[in-house]
Amino acid sequence: MDRMNIVLIPAFEPDPRLVILAREAWEEGFAVVVVDDGSGAGYDPIFRQTEEYALVLTHEKNLGKGAALKTGMRYILGRYGKACTIVTMDADGQHRVMDAVRLCSMAQLHPEAMVLGSRRRMTEKAPLRSRFGNAVTRNVYRLVTGCQVYDTQTGLRAFDGQWIPILAEIEGDRYEYEMNVLLRLAGASLPVIETEIETIYEEGNPTSHFQTLRDSCRIYKEILKFSLSSFAGFLVDYVMFTLLLLVTGLAGLASGAGLIIANVGARLVSATVNYTINKKLVFHSNASTASSALLYVLLAAALLGCNTLILTVLVGGFGVNRFAAKVLVELILFFVSWIVQKRIIFRGRGKQALGTALK
Numbered sequence: 596m597d598r599m600n601i602v603l604i605p606a607f608e609p610d611p612r613l614v615i616l617a618r619e620a621w622e623e624g625f626a627v628v629v630v631d632d633g634s635g636a637g638y639d640p641i642f643r644q645t646e647e648y649a650l651v652l653t654h655e656k657n658l659g660k661g662a663a664l665k666t667g668m669r670y671i672l673g674r675y676g677k678a679c680t681i682v683t684m685d686a687d688g689q690h691r692v693m694d695a696v697r698l699c700s701m702a703q704l705h706p707e708a709m710v711l712g713s714r715r716r717m718t719e720k721a722p723l724r725s726r727f728g729n730a731v732t733r734n735v736y737r738l739v740t741g742c743q744v745y746d747t748q749t750g751l752r753a754f755d756g757q758w759i760p761i762l763a764e765i766e767g768d769r770y771e772y773e774m775n776v777l778l779r780l781a782g783a784s785l786p787v788i789e790t791e792i793e794t795i796y797e798e799g800n801p802t803s804h805f806q807t808l809r810d811s812c813r814i815y816k817e818i819l820k821f822s823l824s825s826f827a828g829f830l831v832d833y834v835m836f837t838l839l840l841l842v843t844g845l846a847g848l849a850s851g852a853g854l855i856i857a858n859v860g861a862r863l864v865s866a867t868v869n870y871t872i873n874k875k876l877v878f879h880s881n882a883s884t885a886s887s888a889l890l891y892v893l894l895a896a897a898l899l900g901c902n903t904l905i906l907t908v909l910v911g912g913f914g915v916n917r918f919a920a921k922v923l924v925e926l927i928l929f930f931v932s933w934i935v936q937k938r939i940i941f942r943g944r945g946k947q948a949l950g951t952a953l954k
Contacts, residue, residue, distance in 0.1 A: 599679040600625050600699050601671055604649075605663030606642075606686035607632040615646045616684065619692040621648035625682070625699075626675075630667045633657035660750075664797025665763045672759045679756040690751045701790055702753035709780055710757070711744065712751030712792035732774075740781035741934065745789055747777055769928040825932065828869030829925050835861035836921060854910065854917065858903050866895040873936060890940045898928050 602620040606613055606629055613629070620627050627649035631642050633656040644652050652670055654663065664683060671681060680702050682695045694712055702710045732747045750773065756764070767775040780787055839860045843853030870891045874884075902924050909920040 597678075599675050601675065601679050601681050602692075602695060603628045603664065603667040603681055603683045604629045604686050605632055605660050605667065605672065606634065607657060607660075607663075608634045608638055609641055609686040610688075611641060612688040613641055613686045614648075616686065616688070616690075616692065617645045617648040620684075620695065623692055623696055625695070626650075626876075628652065628671060629686075630654065630663040632659070632663040659769030659772075661770070661775075662768040662875065664772065668759045668763045671756070672763070675756070677756040677759065679854075680753065681756060681759070683750060684752045685750040687907075688952065691793050694751060695753075698751060698753035698790060698792075701788060702755060706755035707787055708754075708786040708788045709776070710753040711746060711787060711789045712749050713746040713789040714749060714792060736774075736781075740778065742777075742781045742787070744777060744787055747774060751792060757916075801860070819883065824869060824872040825929055827872060830863045831868050832861045832865035832925070833921065835864050835917075840917070851907070851911065854907065855903060858906060858921075859899065862895065862899045862902065866891070866899075870895075874941065889941050891936075894932065894935050894940065898932060902928060903947050 602617075602625040604613070604616065604627070617627050617629060629645055629649045629651045631638070631643070631651055631653045633654045641888060642653075645651055649863070650670075652666055658666075666898065668681070680699050682702075684690045684695055690712065698710050698712055702708070727822035733745055736747050737743055752773075756767050761779075765772065765775050765779055767773075770874050777787065817928060836857050840853060843856050847855070870888065874887060906917075906920055907925065909915040909918050909923070915923070
């Protein structure tokens with residue numbers, strides 16, 4: 596079978612522009628797959644017109660953008676196999692087919708990469724929530740991954756068909772799915788290429804189904820997992836630190852010795868809790884427990900040494916309150932811990948899984 600270029604469009608309660616988009620993509624030589632994500636009988640006329648240019652798959656009820664994309668990818672894999680290039684487009688008129696053509700060509704030149712259509716020139720017509728949301732999300736994404744992606748929320752993306760098996764299994768059924776894809780790629784150190792596209796917005800963006808508060812929570816939930824894990828570890832550490840300070844005080848130990856004992860004891864308990872949460876829930880790592888635990892112990896020991904040294908200097912040398920100093924030190928070392936765990940200790944799963952899928 597000849598290699599196919601395919602446009603995949605998830606659609607929920609679309610307006611007639613979906614028909615125009617499907618027709619223009621078809622005229623450019625794309626096979627077009629549209630997923631009706633539970634729009635309901637009232638939208639059947641639009642989808643019937645769309646069927647003149649596209650194959651339409653249907654969800655009986657609304658499952659979300661991520662679920663619709665995965666339904667489309669699984670269909671494409673079953674019908675065309677991996678010998679294809681896929682471009683995902685939104686149904687709300689924000690993407691030009693000529694930009695899809697450019698992204699498709701770029702993905703064919705770089706089959707190892709995910710190609711993003713980047714809206715670098717957001718005009719005043721763009722809703723404030725879109726401009727603000729993009730700015731916040733790209734900076735948070737850069738902070739937690741170390742990767743620079745300007746437009747993390749773009750729905751115009753192109754990739755080689757060999758990506759389908761792993762992309763179809765990434766968590767997320769709604770708007771968070773597209774962020775999860777970028778997080779997974781960053782975790783596997785796989786390339787993302789951005790190419791600038793035209794920015795199109797109607798006044799107020801009336802056809803968008805993005806619910807700012809609800810869907811932002813879904814997106815940031817994935818980004819903040821590590822922060823919440825670290826915060827849980829911090830709470831355990833802080834409670835143990837306080838209890839052990841009280842115990843050593845009642846035992847009559849010198850304040851310096853009591854401070855060290857309390858800090859070391861608290862860190863041993865909290866490190867065990869933090870390792871378990873990060874391995875199972877944050878990074879979903881299948882790395883060997885023995886090797887990852889050993890690396891984590893070395894990291895914890897190094898952080899403990901730094902923690903204790905800085906804490907002692909702040910309290911003993913500068914007279915900072917012990918409890919305030921503890922909070923300050925934990926904040927300082929938080930980002931060091933994140934980078935080492937993500938890039939060294941728990942990086943195996945994403946790299947190995949994606950590498951296998953892309954062979």
